[in-house]
Amino acid sequence: MLKKIVDTIIVGAGPAGSQCAYNLSSQGHSVILLDYRENIGNKLCTGIVSSEFENFYPDVSKFIYRKAYSASIFSPSGKLLKIKRNSPQALIIDRESFIREIAFNAEKFDTKLKLGRIVEKIEVDSKFVHIKAKYKGALEEYTSRSLVLASGFGSRLSKMVGLDTPKTKIFGAQIKINFNSIDEVNVFTGHSLPKGFFGWIVPLNDNYSYLGVLGKNNPKEIFEHFCSNLKNRYKELNFFNNVDIWGIPVSPSSKIFSNRVVGIGDVVGQVKPTTGGGIYFSMRSADLASQVLSEGLTSDNLSEEFLSKYQKSWENIFKKELQIGQLARFFYESLSDDEINNIINYLFESGVLDKEISFDWHSELVMYAFKTKILNFVKSPMKKAVQKVIYSLNK
Known part of the structure; x- marks a missing residue:
């Protein structure tokens, strides 16, 4: 046949x-x-997409755990930067x-x-x-x-x-937890996390959340240390399954x-x-x-x-979106805890983040932020590299 x-x-x-x-x-x-x-x-x-995702793929509306109107970002020193909008900025989906x-x-x-x-x-x-x-x-x-x-x-x-x-990759680690004490995405920088890493708690529904970290090295030990520190903040954290680790490409x-x-x-x-x-x-x-x-x-x-x-x-x-995204990632990976603290303080006080933010399109906000005083708080060689790339992209 x-x-x-x-x-x-x-x-x-x-x-x-x-x-x-x-x-x-x-x-x-x-x-x-x-x-x-x-x-x-x-x-x-983690299953987070921008709110505009629904315009392209309307069937996703049947699989939305919750709509995200706000997020809390914690600096290495523990300062809270809260971003809030009147309309949903992201969808957390199944x-x-x-x-x-x-x-x-x-x-x-x-x-x-x-x-x-x-x-x-x-x-x-x-x-x-x-x-x-x-x-x-x-x-x-x-x-x-x-x-x-x-x-x-x-x-x-x-x-x-x-x-x-x-050519370039990072690693993520995540578990599903029995936790319902927050109703918005929490993002954590520095402190118990090494350079280039950030962590998160993403609430799914009334019972469960995702907890994870992302960075350029194998994150297993980093994740365990991060979880241990979070238990000091959230006593009711309950871990009931094993951590999953995966690789992610960050260059096309x-x-x-x-x-x-x-x-x-x-x-x-x-x-x-x-x-x-x-x-x-x-x-x-x-x-x-x-x-x-x-x-x-x-x-x-x-x-x-x-x-x-x-x-x-x-x-x-x-192409340009991903080039600017790579620049933002390399920039973040170069920052010390003190530099992150200073930048978050500046973002909090200056109103830079009052600008509309798309969860899937970051380049406009990144370029806008780089054109403010944000680079004044950076001492690393990355400062000159960022300035050079911004110049080339604007030509």
Whole structure:
């Protein structure tokens, strides 16, 4: 029996892969969606997106734990900087259920969802993409006209298909806790956290919250020390599961396409460098990729030259945003506790943070802040580097 050749195989059923599967199959293309997990959407994630996310993906309204109108930022010295708005600035969502629904909606069209598949080999020739995957010990083979790689950070599959990998990474650690003593996001800087790290408590509902840290080194011991210090502040903290640790790319890949192949999501670094969040950027990138890929499938032109349109459209929207985000992250990583204290005091007194803030688009606020007196409080060599980058971006 002849093996069926589908239009597209997508490896990875996270937000990027599931969204791409939905887009392509709803436009009449045949799709196979592979994932090594047995449960869709269960990657470790805090699940915070901007309020504008709902404009692009209205179905998320069914999966909102709460809307965030305010946040509290604690300086290393313990000073509280409170940010509050009359309208919601972010949505805290049930990521797992939301991504699962996108994948299941894709199945209603012509997407074949195959879970528990571990992709071992990918070969691309002049006409097709050939994939070998293991399922419960047995080898399966698939053939398609094109491939979307959405296999997540650190995937070894990138090099098989000619995509570049992100060069810079950070690490996160997070647990779910039985804690309902706060009703807004709490962010912690310095003190029990080393340079470049920040911590958080994100309330989900009336019973549970996420507690975590993010920084450039393996965070296990740092996380444990952070939790120990928080218990002095919040006596009722109750930890009931093990900490999860994951890597996050914070620099985009220089090449996100090749012959018959596009990469989307964490595997090509489509993540906010400031917070490590990737839901919004991944899904918007999936929309751009699926648009170009659909055109290529329809016209039977899946050449590297044609698919380069995807990278160009992606860079037009996101490149500068991520460059400024990287600058902000490197700047934060250079700061001492005293410098963070002084900057937070200045932000508190000057009203800089009265400016509207988008949780997914940070560049406008970052550039605005750098043009104030914020750099006067910095002694590190990073000050001159920031000034140089700002000058080049404004040219």
